[in-house]
Structure formats: C-alpha cells, structure tokens
Amino acid sequence: xxxxxxxxxxxxxxxVVLAVAGAAVVVAQRAYLVERLDAQLAALARNPRAILLASxxxxxxxxxxxxxxxxxxxxxxxxxxxxxxxxAGDPALVPSLAAGExxxxxxxxxxxxGESRRVRVVTAELPNGRAQAVLALPTTPVDLATRRLVLTLxxxxxxxxxxxxxxxxxxxxxxxxxxxQMTEAADAIRAGDTTxxxxxxxxxxxxxxxxxAFNALVDSSAATNERMRRFVADASHxxxxxxxxxxxxxxxxxxxTGSGPDDARRPAVDPPHAGPEVADALRRIGAEAARMxxxxxxxLDLARLDEAGAGAGAGVGGAGAGGKGGGLRREPVDLAxxxxxxxxxxxxVAPDRAVSVEGEGPLVALVDRDLVTQALVGLTSNAVRHxxxxxxxxxxxxxxxxxxxxxxxxxxxxxxPEHLPHVFERFHRVDRGRASSTGGTGLGLALVEAVAxxxxxxxxxxxxxxxxxxxxxxxxLGPH
Ligand code: ADP
Numbered sequence: 001x002x003x004x005x006x007x008x009x010x011x012x013x014x015x016v017v018l019a020v021a022g023a024a025v026v027v028a029q030r031a032y033l034v035e036r037l038d039a040q041l042a043a044l045a046r047n048p049r050a051i052l053l054a055s056x057x058x059x060x061x062x063x064x065x066x067x068x069x070x071x072x073x074x075x076x077x078x079x080x081x082x083x084x085x086x087x088a089g090d091p092a093l094v095p096s097l098a099a100g101e102x103x104x105x106x107x108x109x110x111x112x113x114g115e116s117r118r119v120r121v122v123t124a125e126l127p128n129g130r131a132q133a134v135l136a137l138p139t140t141p142v143d144l145a146t147r148r149l150v151l152t153l154x155x156x157x158x159x160x161x162x163x164x165x166x167x168x169x170x171x172x173x174x175x176x177x178x179x180x181q182m183t184e185a186a187d188a189i190r191a192g193d194t195t196x197x198x199x200x201x202x203x204x205x206x207x208x209x210x211x212x213a214f215n216a217l218v219d220s221s222a223a224t225n226e227r228m229r230r231f232v233a234d235a236s237h238x239x240x241x242x243x244x245x246x247x248x249x250x251x252x253x254x255x256x257t258g259s260g261p262d263d264a265r266r267p268a269v270d271p272p273h274a275g276p277e278v279a280d281a282l283r284r285i286g287a288e289a290a291r292m293x294x295x296x297x298x299x300l301d302l303a304r305l306d307e308a309g310a311g312a313g314a315g316v317g318g319a320g321a322g323g324k325g326g327g328l329r330r331e332p333v334d335l336a337x338x339x340x341x342x343x344x345x346x347x348x349v350a351p352d353r354a355v356s357v358e359g360e361g362p363l364v365a366l367v368d369r370d371l372v373t374q375a376l377v378g379l380t381s382n383a384v385r386h387x388x389x390x391x392x393x394x395x396x397x398x399x400x401x402x403x404x405x406x407x408x409x410x411x412x413x414x415x416x417p418e419h420l421p422h423v424f425e426r427f428h429r430v431d432r433g434r435a436s437s438t439g440g441t442g443l444g445l446a447l448v449e450a451v452a453x454x455x456x457x458x459x460x461x462x463x464x465x466x467x468x469x470x471x472x473x474x475x476x477l478g479p480h
Contacts, residue, residue, distance in 0.1 A: 003175075003179075004176045004180075007168060007171065007172075007176075008168070011164055011168060014164070019157070022153045022154075025149070025153065026146060026149055026150055029145070029149055030142060030145075030146045033141075033142040033146070034108075034120065034139065034142055037106070037137045037139065037142065038105075038106035040137060041106040041120055041121075041122045041135050041137055042105070042106060042122065044070065045106075045122045045124040045133070045135055048124035048125070048132070048133035049126060049127055049133075051067070051133060051135065052072065052084060052126070052133050054067060055067060055072040055084040055085035056084055056085075058085055067085060068087065068088045068089075069087045069089065069138070070085065070087060070135060070136070071086055071087055071093050071095060071119065071134070071136040071137070071138075072084045072085040072133065072134070072135060073094075073133070073135075073136070074132075075097070075100070075131060075132050075134055076130070077130045078099075079100035080099070081095075081097060086114075087137075089115075089140075090116050090140075091114075092113050092115070093113065093114030093116055093119070093136070093138060094111060094112040094113040094114060095109050095110075095111055095112070095119045095134065095136040096109050096110045096111055097109065097121065097123075097134065101123070102123050102125075103121050103122055103123045104122070105122065106120045106121065106122040107120065107121060108120055108139070109121045109136070111138075114138075115140070116138030116139070116140045117140075118138070118139045118143075119137060119138050120136065120137050120139060121135070121136045122135050122136075123135070173202070174202045174205050175205070175206075175207055178199065178201040178202065178205075178208075178211065179207060181198065181199050182198040182199070182201070182207070182210070182211055182214065185197065185198040186198065186214070189218060192453065194222055197218060197219075198211045198214050198215055198218075199211065200212065229303050229306050230303075232299055232300075232302075232303045233299075233300055233303035233307075236296045236299040236300035236303065237300060239296045240297075240300075243289055243292060243293050243296060244293075246285070246289045247286065247293065250282055250283075250286035250289060251286070254279070254282050254286060291441065295443065298441050298443035298444075298446075301374075301450075302426070302446060302447060302450055305371070305447070305450035305451060305453075305454050306450065307327075308327050308328050308454040328367075328368040328454055328455065329368045329369075329370070330368055331366070331367075331368075332364045332365070332366055333366075333369045334361055334362040334363065334364055335361070335363045335364070335365050335367070335372070335397055335406065335475075336359065336360065336361020337361060338373055338376065339357055339361075339376065339395050339406065340361075342373060342395065343355050343380075346393065349381075349384070350384045350393075352389050352390050353384060353390070353391065353392060353393050354393075355392070355393050355394075355395070356392065356393075356394045357395045357397075358394065358395070358396040358397070359397035359398055363399050363477075365475055365477045365478060366477070367455055368451075368454075371454070371455075372473075372475070374447065375406075375447065375448040375451040375459075375473060376395075376406060376408065376473075378444045378445070378447055378448050379408035379444075379448060379471045379473075380395070380408055381444070382444055382445070382471075383408055383409075383412070383469075385440060386410075386412055386413070386469075387410050387411070387412025388412065388413075391410055392410070392411060393408065393409070393410050394407075394408070394409045394410070395407065396409070402476060402477055403457070403474050403476055403477060404474070404477055405472055405473070405474055406472070406473040406474075407470060407471070407473075408470070408471045409468060409471070410469060411467070411468040412468055412469065413465065413466060414463040414464055414465045414468050414469050415430055415463040415465070415469050416430065416465050417464075417465070420461060420463060423445050423461060424448070424449040424459060424461075425446060426446040427442040427443065428442060428445075429442045445459070448471070452474065455475050455476065456475075456476050457473065457474045457476055458473075459472070459473050459474075460474070
C-alpha cells in the first residue's frame with residue numbers, strides 16, 4: 001500500500017473513531033441527565049401526599065419550593081388523570097398515561113398536551129390507597145442540553161477534520177507529491193531520458209536532500225557512462241589504424257583483404273616463397289583481422305549512436321549535428337526507396353535468395369538515411385547468415401499516422417524464446433560456437449536497436465523456433 005493511501009486510511013479510521021467517541025459521549029451524557037431527572041422524580045415519589053398538598057397550595061397562590069418544573073397530577077380510582085400542578089414553563093402539559101396505569105420506576109412517556117413532547121413519569125400510591133399521585137418532568141432541558149452538546153461536538157469535529165485535511169495536504173505537498181514526482185522522473189531517466197533530473201523538492205525537507213542526492217547519483221552515473229562511451233570510442237578509433245596496416249600487409253601478400261562480399265571472388269595469391277601453411281595462416285589472419293575490423297567499427301558506431309541517443313533524449317534529435325560526428329543527420333528520406341535499395345543490394349549479395357518487398361512508397365520520414373540503411377542491411381544480412389541457403393527474405397514497409405514500421409522476416413530456424421529478450425543486447429549470440437563461422441560480431445542487432453532508439457523508435461522481434469523470425473523497426477515519421 002502506498003504511503004498516501006496508508007495516511008488516508010489512517011485519517012479515515014481516526015475520523016470514524018472520533019465520530020464513534022462523539023456519539024458515545026452524547027449517549028452517555030443524555031443518559032446521565034435523564035438519570036438525574038429520574039432521581040428527582042424518585043425522591044418526590046417517596047412522599048406523594050406532601051407533594052400533592054404542596055402542589056395544591058401552589059395552585060392556590062403559595063409558591064411551592066422546588067416544584068416549578070414538575071407536573072403533579074392525581075389519578076383517581078376511575079383512572080382519570082387530573083392535573084394538580086403544571087410546570088411553570090409548560091402550563092398545558094399532560095403526560096400520556098393509560099387509565100389506572102402505574103409506573104413504579106421513572107420511565108419515558110409522550111405527552112397528550114403541552115409544548116414538551118416527552119416526559120419522565122412516575123406514579124406513587126397515595127396513603128388512602130384509592131388514588132395515586134402522578135409526577136412527571138419534561139425532558140425538554142435534557143433534549144436542549146443534548147442538542148447543544150451535539151452541536152458543539154459537530155463544530156469541534158468540523159474543525160478537527162479541517163485541521164486534519166490541512167495536515168494531509170501539507171504532508172502530501174512536502175513529502176508525498178515530491179516523492180511521486182521523483183519516482184516519475186526516475187522512471188523517465190531509466191527509460192532513456194538521460195537529460196531529465198528529479199525536481200529539487202521543498203527546501204529544507206528530507207525530500208529535498210533525497211532529490212539532491214539522487215540527482216548527484218544520476219550525474220555521476222551519466223559522467224561514468226560518458227567516460228566509458230568515450231573510452232570505447234577512442235579505443236575503437238585507435239585500433240582502426242593498426243588493423244588497417246595489418247589488413248594492408250595481408251592484402252599485399254595474399255591479394256585478399258579478408259573482408260567484403262567480392263573478396264571471395266578475387267583469386268587468392270599465395271605469397272611468394274611461402275609454403276601452403278604460411279599461406280593458410282595469412283588468409284586466416286586476414287579473415288580474423290576483417291572480423292576484428294567489423295567489431296571495432298561496430299563498437300565505434302554504437303558509441304556514436306549512444307551519444308546521439310543521449311543527445312536526442314526521447315527522440316527529438318537535433319538535425320545536422322554532424323552525422324558520424326555524433327548527432328543524427330536527419331533529413332526527409334523516402335523509406336520505401338531505402339527498402340527497395342536494400343532489397344536490390346541483397347539480391348546481388350545473395351542471389352540464391354528470393355527477396356520480396358511489401359508496401360508501396362513513397363513514405364517520407366525525418367531520419368538519418370545512412371543509419372536507417374545500416375540498420376536494414378544489418379537485419380537482412382542476419383536473415384541471410386542465420387538461415388540456410390535458399391531461404392526467402394521478406395521486407396515490408398508499413399505505417400500509421402505517426403510511425404513507420406520496417407520489417408525484415410525470414411523462414412529460418414528462428415530464435416529460441418529464452419533468447420528473445422536478449423538478442424538486442426551487445427555481444428549476445430544464440431549459438432556462441434557458430435559466431436566465427438557466420439562472421440558475426442554479436443553487435444548487429446544492438447546497432448539496429450541503437451539506431452531505432454536514437455530516432456526515438458524501437459526495435460523488436462517475433463519468432464517461434466522453426467518458424468522464422470520477424471524483426472521490426474518502428475520509427476517516428478518526424479518530430480512533428
Ligand atoms: P551476430 O553478429 O552474431 O549476427 P547479432 O547481434 O546480429 O549478432 O545477432 C544476435 C544473435 O541473434 C545472432 O547470433 C543469432 O543467433 C540471432 N539472430 C539474429 N538474426 C537472426 C535470424 N534472422 N534468424 C535466427 N537467428 C537470428
């Protein structure tokens with residue numbers, strides 16, 4: 001349960017407890033007041049004759065001390081009730097009693113006449129035994145006192161509720177709302193919006209200190225990431241020169257660079273004065289140097305895309321930041337033409353494959369043409385390298401109002417479900433043993449994903465083992 005909900009539940013429980021306590025106080029107070037009326041009546045009922053006499057005197061003009069609020073009546077043997085003395089405040093009062101009814105302990109009754117609605121009544125046998133005195137006290141003062149108590153408690157409750165509400169609002173504003181905002185910002189940062197920071201929070205509160213500490217943590221993590229990215233970029237860059245030299249020497253002695261699709265078609269030249277073993281070693285050095293070159297290039301591309309992705313934030317990358325230099329070089333690009341070009345290249349590189357294209361153009365999007373082409377080539381080359389010869393490759397281009405969907409599908413062996421969540425990770429391979437035989441680097445899909453992310457899009461895969469794989473790159477059509 002969230003802290004906010006707990007607080008609400010706590011306050012609601014407190015309100016219920018207060019309401020119940022208030023009700024209990026009202027009931028107890030009323031019972032106490034009624035008890036006092038009853039005690040008064042019981043005291044009077046102990047000497048009914050004297051009361052009747054005093055009342056009769058009061059009626060004839062002599063004031064009867066202590067009887068001003070009491071109703072005194074006489075009920076004869078015929079059961080008729082005759083008023084002897086009515087309370088000063090309610091001269092018309094007549095309690096409702098059945099003919100000849102006896103009420104030995106004080107009890108509540110309604111009234112037949114008068115302003116008061118209810119009375120406490122007691123009857124007392126007169127010494128002659130043929131009649132009885134009826135004594136009654138209106139409960140109006142009790143009702144009034146109870147009403148006033150209810151009103152006071154209601155008012156206090158209202159004030160307490162207001163103070164509690166204010167307290168809740170205060171706690172929410174100082175503690176809970178900033179935490180919710182921090183959580184939202186932290187989620188956004190985790191989702192890739194690396195420029196986002198959490199709001200500073202109300203000054204002088206724990207939340208403000210937490211926000212400052214969190215932002216410092218994110219800053220330091222971003223700085224570490226940046227240092228790592230720069231290191232990888234620099235290292236890759238530095239490695240290119242010796243690799244180029246290595247490939248140059250290999251090419252000099254074998255006639256092959258070890259890379260490129262047309263390389264295999266070039267006649268191999270055995271190095272002069274070298275045995276077949278040396279020639280073979282040189283060829284393998286060439287092939288591995290080429291693979292290392294692809295790895296280094298892939299790492300460099302990823303480092304640059306990471307930078308572009310960080311700059312692009314949630315996908316609003318600045319145009320013209322220098323392409324390979326870091327940011328994306330966005331321009332209006334007809335994606336249909338890109339798909340057609342990649343398909344045409346694929347038909348040349350892999351003539352044994354039936355390559356189909358679905359989706360008519362033009363579909364113009366504001367993207368980096370080179371990067372999108374690179375991502376598509378990566379996907380088609382995977383579809384060729386990870387399926388058996390002759391397996392068809394299908395390219396498709398779809399779109400809705402805001403996004404374009406680039407799809408590359410094949411009917412190859414597919415990807416086991418346990419690998420699906422990881423295939424876009426760097427250096428993740430389904431079959432590690434086959435890495436060198438397919439010439440893969442393990443960076444191809446990571447690059448595809450980085451391209452999509454740098455554009456504010458996504459890369460996903462659907463696959464069932466034995467039923468092929470479908471890779472989808474979703475790209476926003478443009479910042480607008
Ligand atoms: P690699 O350079 O090894 O191809 P990728 O990042 O391009 O690295 O791909 C990661 C892994 O995903 C590959 O090693 C391969 O096992 C699997 N994979 C990629 N594309 C396909 C595909 N079309 N069909 C089957 N498996 C694939």
